[in-house]
Amino acid sequence: MNNDEPVLLQREGSVLRITLNRPRALNALTHDMVLRLRETLHAAATDDAVTAVVLDGAGGRGLCAGGDIRSIHEDARAGGHASFAFWRDEYILNARIAAFPKPYVALMDGIVMGGGVGVSAHGDVRVVTERSRVAMPETGIGFVPDVGGTHLLARAPGELGTHLALTGRPVGAADALLCGLADHFVPSDRLAGLTAELSRTGAADVTDTVRRHSAAATGGELTGQREWIDECYTAATVEEIIDRLENSGVPEAKETAATLLTLSPTALKLTLASVRRARALGGLEAVLDQEFRVSCRAFAGHDLVEGVRARIIDKDRTPRWSPARLADVTDAEVARHFEPLGDQELGLAAA
Numbered sequence: 001m002n003n004d005e006p007v008l009l010q011r012e013g014s015v016l017r018i019t020l021n022r023p024r025a026l027n028a029l030t031h032d033m034v035l036r037l038r039e040t041l042h043a044a045a046t047d048d049a050v051t052a053v054v055l056d057g058a059g060g061r062g063l064c065a066g067g068d069i070r071s072i073h074e075d076a077r078a079g080g081h082a083s084f085a086f087w088r089d090e091y092i093l094n095a096r097i098a099a100f101p102k103p104y105v106a107l108m109d110g111i112v113m114g115g116g117v118g119v120s121a122h123g124d125v126r127v128v129t130e131r132s133r134v135a136m137p138e139t140g141i142g143f144v145p146d147v148g149g150t151h152l153l154a155r156a157p158g159e160l161g162t163h164l165a166l167t168g169r170p171v172g173a174a175d176a177l178l179c180g181l182a183d184h185f186v187p188s189d190r191l192a193g194l195t196a197e198l199s200r201t202g203a204a205d206v207t208d209t210v211r212r213h214s215a216a217a218t219g220g221e222l223t224g225q226r227e228w229i230d231e232c233y234t235a236a237t238v239e240e241i242i243d244r245l246e247n248s249g250v251p252e253a254k255e256t257a258a259t260l261l262t263l264s265p266t267a268l269k270l271t272l273a274s275v276r277r278a279r280a281l282g283g284l285e286a287v288l289d290q291e292f293r294v295s296c297r298a299f300a301g302h303d304l305v306e307g308v309r310a311r312i313i314d315k316d317r318t319p320r321w322s323p324a325r326l327a328d329v330t331d332a333e334v335a336r337h338f339e340p341l342g343d344q345e346l347g348l349a350a351a
Contacts, residue, residue, distance in 0.1 A: 161275060179216055
């Protein structure tokens, strides 16, 4: 095994262990990594010697911090379209993970954001630890939740998914479990024992094995905030949501309103529409088709390049959004992002 490879593969008994291996970049996904993961899962699905797959991340800080945002930024600035090919293959991978015919155990230890959610939270055995920080933070860079994130968040209880989608806030283990982003809490000091036991476990016993190593997660915040979240986020528009947050009389709600007002108005309106449309679409593949349309069109806009510049490149934290006001983002502009792409459609739901 070449330890310099960005994706490490190791057979441990009957388990195939896949390790994302770009620790200095918090294991951010490149196009080559996505293709390697797809190829690996395709082979594992029909390999009778493999009973389960375990996904983890190298470096001890997180599973995966998302896609390679710097590459996407450079592509957008250059007027290229390489990011479209990356997203196409990434979203196909997300769908394949959801449909993988054997237990897919994702160890969501540490930072799990954006694309990291896509390669983990669509699996059928999703493990968080006390170090987990799970988020879809795209609105902070002028983008929209993708990799099936709007599918996951649309199914969260009440309006919790809308809250997380718009704010991009990370959640810990207990809240990830509450929102349906994970299934089991395993303390980080038990992960080594868990993976060792999984290597000796048959496919039918994987979930029971994880349960034996699991514990009760504590420290959740969202249950105590459900009342104001559900009340405020049922409003019809982003403007009305912010108005309700500001006037709810709840300090946390007012702080949330202030946060939303710093984010890309276009991204906020696209995200709200994406989550609500995802609820009606139902299946993951149809939602990924929708996300591909929105992602490709948002890529050509102003705010993604500006958001990455402000948050990641220059780090001045002062993005200049365009339009700068929610009122200037029209319904027609939002609707345009959801229109079919013709022969460039992702087409997962039709496959």
